Amino acid sequence: MEYSPPPLFKQGASARFKMMVFAAISIALLFADSRMDALSAVRKGVGFVLYPLQQAALLPRDAVNGVGSYFSTLSSLQKQVNDLKQQQIASSMQMQQAQLYQAENNQLRKLLDAKERVPGKSMLAEILYDARDVFTRKVILNRGTQQGVQLGLPVIDNQGVVGQVTRVFPFTSEVTLLTDKEQAIPVQVLRSGLRSVAYGRGQSGTLDLRFMAPNADVQVGDILITSGIDGVYPAGLAVARVTQVENSSGAFGRVVCQPLAGIERNTQLLILTSVPEIPPRPPEEEVVKPSKKKKDAKDAAQPAATPAAPAAAPAGGAPAAATSGAAPTAGAAAAAAPGVVPGAGAPAAQAPRAATAGMTPTLSTPPAAAPRAAAPAPAATAPAPAKKEPAR
Known part of the structure; x- marks a missing residue:
């Protein structure tokens, strides 16, 4: 059954004819x-007229594509930012490492320069860590007895003295810094030559010149160097700079100094392995005590007048016996004394003191006993003490 519009609404040519006309x-x-x-x-004009309509028709597609590209771009940018941050951190670490290497290189160059200027041999050491005791000022170095480190060696840097080796282990050593409260170093004022001793003040990081006179020639800004009189530190090494001088009314003044060396900044130090050679101290002189003979001669050379005292004689008429067994007479004592002619009798009141401690002066003896007492006169120049005999 063929469908066709009603005759009332049928107008114009047929569709087949129209198709053929338009095709032609x-x-x-x-x-x-x-x-x-x-x-x-004509094509350009039609394109110009239809371009707005074309853009309006493409708006939904562009919106969808824009939203997708936005989110994809956002994720890619976030990833790129993260990558850049990681690169920045890595670059910052490398820069800090390079700066550290540069600082160490500069310090090593200065240490090498100081090594050439310091007399004697020295050894380069690196600080490993601080000591465990927080109340002390000590550091641990990576050099020990296996490398030739000995107890008491001084430690310096390119600016001055840092401290002294106080403990030594096989592969490490402990250094006590100058600012430790138990550390002291002999110093000398470079300007005036005044010598003193600098003591550490502990955690304050400064030094103190103790027992200084109030009128001592010390000024703010003076440089302190090692005096070298202790035999440990070579003379002429820089130690500190005077920062405060207080002249009190008491017996001593107060002088505060700031160390010149990098006590808390350096990581590499120099250990002076050769200490200055100082001549040995001379031996102490022995105190020579005067012998008994010299003492007796001295006592005999200095006569002293003793008052005459009557002595009780025994029944036989013999004089009293002394502890030595023979009592000197006045004539014998006069012969022993310098300036007295032997044989000349002396009064009993002027009898000299006995030459020995065991003898006691007596009164003048009878004339018969005088020749017997004057017999030992030739030994008057150096009288020998008589041996003590038991009294009979």
Whole structure:
């Protein structure tokens, strides 16, 4: 059954005729455009007119594509930012490492320069860590007895003295810094030559010159160097700079100094392995005590007048016996004394003191006993003490 519109609404040509007419027009236009290029202006005008409609039609597609590209771009940017941050951190670490290497290089160059300027041999050491006791000022170095470190060696840097080796282990050593409260170093004022001893003040990081006279020639800004009189530190090494001088009314003044060396900044130090050679101390002189003979001669050379005292004689008329067994007479004592002619009798009141401690002076003896007492006169120049005999 063929469908067709009602005759009332049927108008114009048929659809087949219209298709054929439009097809012929299209073919003619295509032929005219391709062969004669006659429709280019028309095509441009139509494109210009239809461009807004075309953009309006493409808006939904562009919106969808824009949203997708936005989120993809956001994620890619976030990832790129993270990568850049990691690169920045790595670059910062490398820069800090390079700065550290640069600082160490500069310090090592200065230490090498100081090593050439310091007399004697020295050894480069690196600080490993601080000591465990927080109340002391000590550090641990990576050099020990296996490398030739000995107890008491001084430690310096390129600016001055740092401390002294106080403990030594096989592969490490302990250094007590100058600022430790139990550390002291002999110093000398470079300007005036005044010598003193600098003591550490502990956690304050400064030094103190104790027992200084109130009128001592010390000024703010003076440089203190090692005096070298202790035999440990070589003379002429920089130690500290005077920062405060207080002249009190008491017996001593107060002088505060700031160390010149990098006590808390350096990581590499120099250990002076050769200490200055000092001549040995001379031996102490023995105190020579005077012998008994010299003492007796001295006592005999200095006569002293003793008062005459009557002595009780025994029944036989003999004089009293002394502890030595023979009592000197006045004539014998006069012969022993310098400036007295032997044989000349002396009064009993002027009898000299006995030459020995065991003898006691007596009164003048009878004339018969005088020749017997004057017999030992030739030994008057150096009288020998008589041996003590038991009294009979």
